[in-house]
Amino acid sequence: xxxxxxxxxxxxxxxxxxxxxxxxxxxxxxxxxxxxxxxxxxxxxxxxxxxxxxxxxxxxxxxxxxxxxxxxxxxxxxxxxxxxxxxxxxxxxxxxxxxxxxxxxxxxxxxxxxxxxxxxxxxxxxxxxxxxxxxxxxxxxxxxxxxxxxxxxxxxxxxxxxxxxxxxxxxxxxxxxxxxxxxxxxxxxxxxxxxxxxxxxxxxxxxxxxxxxxxxxxxxxxxxxxxxxxxxxxxxxxxxx
Amino acid sequence: xxxxxxxxxxxxxxxxxxxxxxxxxxxxxxxxxxxxxxxxxxxxxxxxxxxxxxxxxxxxxxxxxxxxxxxxxxxxxxxxxxxxxxxxxxxxxxxxxxxxxxxxxxxxxxxxxxxxxxxxxxxxxxxxxxxxxxxxxxxxxxxxxxxxxxxxxxxxxxxxxxxxxxxxxxxxxxxxxxxxxxxxxxxxxxxxxxxxxxxxxxxxxxxxxxxxxxxxxxxxxx
Numbered sequence: 001x002x003x004x005x006x007x008x009x010x011x012x013x014x015x016x017x018x019x020x021x022x023x024x025x026x027x028x029x030x031x032x033x034x035x036x037x038x039x040x041x042x043x044x045x046x047x048x049x050x051x052x053x054x055x056x057x058x059x060x061x062x063x064x065x066x067x068x069x070x071x072x073x074x075x076x077x078x079x080x081x082x083x084x085x086x087x088x089x090x091x092x093x094x095x096x097x098x099x100x101x102x103x104x105x106x107x108x109x110x111x112x113x114x115x116x117x118x119x120x121x122x123x124x125x126x127x128x129x130x131x132x133x134x135x136x137x138x139x140x141x142x143x144x145x146x147x148x149x150x151x152x153x154x155x156x157x158x159x160x161x162x163x164x165x166x167x168x169x170x171x172x173x174x175x176x177x178x179x180x181x182x183x184x185x186x187x188x189x190x191x192x193x194x195x196x197x198x199x200x201x202x203x204x205x206x207x208x209x210x211x212x213x214x215x216x217x218x219x220x221x222x223x224x225x226x227x228x229x230x231x232x233x234x235x236x237x238x239x240x241x
Numbered sequence: 242x243x244x245x246x247x248x249x250x251x252x253x254x255x256x257x258x259x260x261x262x263x264x265x266x267x268x269x270x271x272x273x274x275x276x277x278x279x280x281x282x283x284x285x286x287x288x289x290x291x292x293x294x295x296x297x298x299x300x301x302x303x304x305x306x307x308x309x310x311x312x313x314x315x316x317x318x319x320x321x322x323x324x325x326x327x328x329x330x331x332x333x334x335x336x337x338x339x340x341x342x343x344x345x346x347x348x349x350x351x352x353x354x355x356x357x358x359x360x361x362x363x364x365x366x367x368x369x370x371x372x373x374x375x376x377x378x379x380x381x382x383x384x385x386x387x388x389x390x391x392x393x394x395x396x397x398x399x400x401x402x403x404x405x406x407x408x409x410x411x412x413x414x415x416x417x418x419x420x421x422x423x424x425x426x427x428x429x430x431x432x433x434x435x436x437x438x439x440x441x442x443x444x445x446x447x448x449x450x451x452x453x454x455x456x457x458x459x460x461x462x463x
Contacts, residue, residue, distance in 0.1 A: 060356075080358070101312065163324045
C-alpha cells in the first residue's frame with residue numbers, strides 16, 4: 001500500500017524535527033498524513049474539537065466501542081461527547097499504541113542531563129513538556145491533557161494474568177505513515193519525543209501533510225467497520241445541527 | 242478468535258486486617274448513585290462489592306491540585322501491566338502516587354474501559370439509550386461541589402470489572418471476576434479526592450445486567 005498524499009495540492013506540508021512539539025488547527029474534511037522520517041519515530045498525538053472547549057479524544061471510549069486495544073485503520077477516534085473527531089483511513093502499520101501514555105521529564109532525564117544552553121535545539125525534551133507548551137499556546141493546560149495515541153509505536157500485551165506489557169523496538173520504519181481524516185474542525189497537538197518505554201534516545205522526525213478529503217459515504221470503510229463507528233460518524237455530522 | 246484468559250481462583254488475593262467497627266467512613270452507595278470525599282494522606286479506603294459483579298467507576302485527584310489527577314496511561318506504563326491489583330500504585334499525570342492497592346480479594350481490576358456516558362452509550366448501543374443514567378452524569382454531579390467539571394474527568398478505574406485486552410489487540414467486556422463481598426482496599430499517599438460512580442450500565446455484563454449497591458469504608462483519624 002502506498003500513500004498518494006505526497007503529490008501536489010497539499011494545503012500544508014511541514015516536517016516536525018525529532019523530539020519537538022507542534023500543533024495544527026485543521027478544518028473538517030481534511031486528511032492529515034504523518035510519515036515517519038526515521039526508524040523508530042514516535043508521534044504522541046492529542047486531539048480536541050476546535051469549537052468545543054471541553055470536547056476531546058477519549059481513548060477508553062474509542063477502544064471499547066470498537067473492541068480494540070490498539071489504534072488502526074479503519075477505526076474512528078471518538079470524543080468525550082460521543083462524536084467522531086477523525087477516522088484512521090490509511091496506515092501502513094496495524095498497531096499504534098494508545099494505552100501507555102507520553103514521556104515525562106523523568107523518563108528523559110534517564111538519558112543524562114540536557115539543556116538548551118548545552119545542546120541548543122538538540123536538547124532532550126519530554127513529550128509532556130512539549131505537549132503542555134503547545135496546549136498553553138491555545139489557552140489550554142494540564143487539565144486538558146488526555147491519553148494520547150502514540151502513532152508508530154507498539155507496547156505488546158501478554159496473555160497473562162497481569163496483562164504484562166513490553167515495548168516493541170523498531171516497530172515503525174522510515175516511510176511508515178498514517179492518515180487521519182478530520183470529521184470536525186480539530187486542534188491537533190503532537191510531540192515527536194520517543195515513546196516513554198523506548199530504551200534508547202533515538203527520536204525521529206515526522207512529516208505532516210494536509211490535503212482536502214472527500215466526506216465519507218455510506219460504503220466508507222470507517223462507516224462499515226462497526227455500527228459503533230458509523231454512529232460516532234453520524235454524531236459528528238450532527239454537531240451544530 | 243482471541244486467546245482465552247483464564248483467571249485462576251487461587252490467584253494472589255490479599256486481605257486487610259481492618260474491621261468495619263473501627264471505620265470513620267461507612268456508607269452504602271446505591272446502584273447508580275455516587276460518592277465524593279477526601280481521603281487524608283495515610284488514610285485507608287475500601288470499596289466492597291456487596292452483591293457481586295458490580296463495577297465501581299472511580300477517579301482520584303490530588304486534593305491540593307485537581308489537575309494532578311489519576312492517569313490510567315501513566316499507571317499502566319509504570320507498572321508494566323494492564324490490570325490493577327495488590328501493589329499497584331495509582332499514579333497521577335505528574336507521576337505522583339495518589340493511592341496504592343494494599344489488599345484485593347477480587348484479583349484484578351480494569352482501567353482501560355473508561356466510564357459510561359449518555360453520549361457514548363448512543364455510540365455503543367443506539368439512540369434509545371441517550372437518556373439512560375450513566376457514570377459521567379454521576380461524576381459531574383458529585384464532583385461539582387469539589388470543583389470538578391468536564392475538563393477534569395480523566396480516564397477512570399473500573400473496580401471489579403473485567404475488560405480483557407489480548408495479545409492480538411482485541412478488547413472485550415467480559416463477565417465480572419467479582420462476587421458478593423469481594424473488596425479492594427487502598428491507602429492514600431497524599432490527601433486525595435475520590436469520586437465513585439456506582440455504575441448504572443444496563444447494556445453490557447459489567448454489572449451482571451442488574452446494578453447493585455456498593456459499600457465504602459474508610460479508616461483515618463479525624
